[in-house]
Amino acid sequence: MLNTFQTTKNTSIRKTLVVCAAFLIFFLLFIRLSVVQIFMYAAINKAVRQMVIRESVEMPKRGDILDAKGRILATSVKFYSLFLDPTIIEDYDAVKEKLAALGIKLKEKSLKDFGNTAYFPTGRDLDYETYTKIKAEKLRGVGFETKYLRQYPEGRLLSHILGIIGRDGQGLEGIEKIADSYLAGESVKTVSFRDARGNVIPETIIDKNRLRGLNVELTIDKNIQFIAEQELRKAFADYKPKKAVCIVQKPKTGEIL
Numbered sequence: 001m002l003n004t005f006q007t008t009k010n011t012s013i014r015k016t017l018v019v020c021a022a023f024l025i026f027f028l029l030f031i032r033l034s035v036v037q038i039f040m041y042a043a044i045n046k047a048v049r050q051m052v053i054r055e056s057v058e059m060p061k062r063g064d065i066l067d068a069k070g071r072i073l074a075t076s077v078k079f080y081s082l083f084l085d086p087t088i089i090e091d092y093d094a095v096k097e098k099l100a101a102l103g104i105k106l107k108e109k110s111l112k113d114f115g116n117t118a119y120f121p122t123g124r125d126l127d128y129e130t131y132t133k134i135k136a137e138k139l140r141g142v143g144f145e146t147k148y149l150r151q152y153p154e155g156r157l158l159s160h161i162l163g164i165i166g167r168d169g170q171g172l173e174g175i176e177k178i179a180d181s182y183l184a185g186e187s188v189k190t191v192s193f194r195d196a197r198g199n200v201i202p203e204t205i206i207d208k209n210r211l212r213g214l215n216v217e218l219t220i221d222k223n224i225q226f227i228a229e230q231e232l233r234k235a236f237a238d239y240k241p242k243k244a245v246c247i248v249q250k251p252k253t254g255e256i257l
């Protein structure tokens with residue numbers, strides 16, 4: 001009888017201990033959840049947004065500078081800048097090998113070399129052909145950003161008039177600076193989301209053909225300008241002057257060409 005009573009008592013104690021342990025675990029989980037929800041919410045929400053939501057600025061194509069007959073003197077050519085997202089790359093060796101086959105060599109030996117970043121620009125500007133080849137591989141964790149590089153098809157012709165732009169795309173000298181507000185256009189801030197497969201889904205669709213600055217047309221004819229600069233260079237070579245000026249006019253009307 002005593003043994004039965006002792007066994008019942010021990011069973012009761014064990015049940016009590018189990019219930020207390022379960023209650024303690026539940027209480028600790030509740031405290032932990034409360035801490036996460038109340039005190040760590042902002043940090044967690046920020047981290048999730050960084051992983052899922054990406055904000056970027058779509059830069060417009062800078063307008064062209066044209067001569068009096070509409071021929072291009074300065075234009076912007078689209079290039080694609082390659083970046084990696086190490087957080088969603090599954091097989092880094094395969095990605096590295098396929099990029100190397102297309103002439104893009106990565107110095108990083110493994111994913112650990114990237115640290116905790118979800119955005120790693122490679123600093124490589126790609127032409128459209130290379131861009132399409134890489135995109136066709138559908139490599140997870142490989143993305144592209146578009147950028148425009150300023151080019152002057154006529155070389156140094158009219159360079160003292162056209163001027164230059166800086167790395168940020170802003171005009172620094174000449175027509176590039178004077179007409180910067182017309183040429184530059186307006187940038188557009190965009191938001192995109194990334195699904196579980198790493199696919200980027202834009203929040204809004206932008207017609208990039210309309211995202212560009214205005215063209216500026218000069219009164220200068222590039223052919224006449226070429227002849228004038230050629231004659232000036234010849235004069236400098238023959239007579240070694242300190243300074244020379246050339247003005248081209250229509251002889252009958254005096255119009256400055």
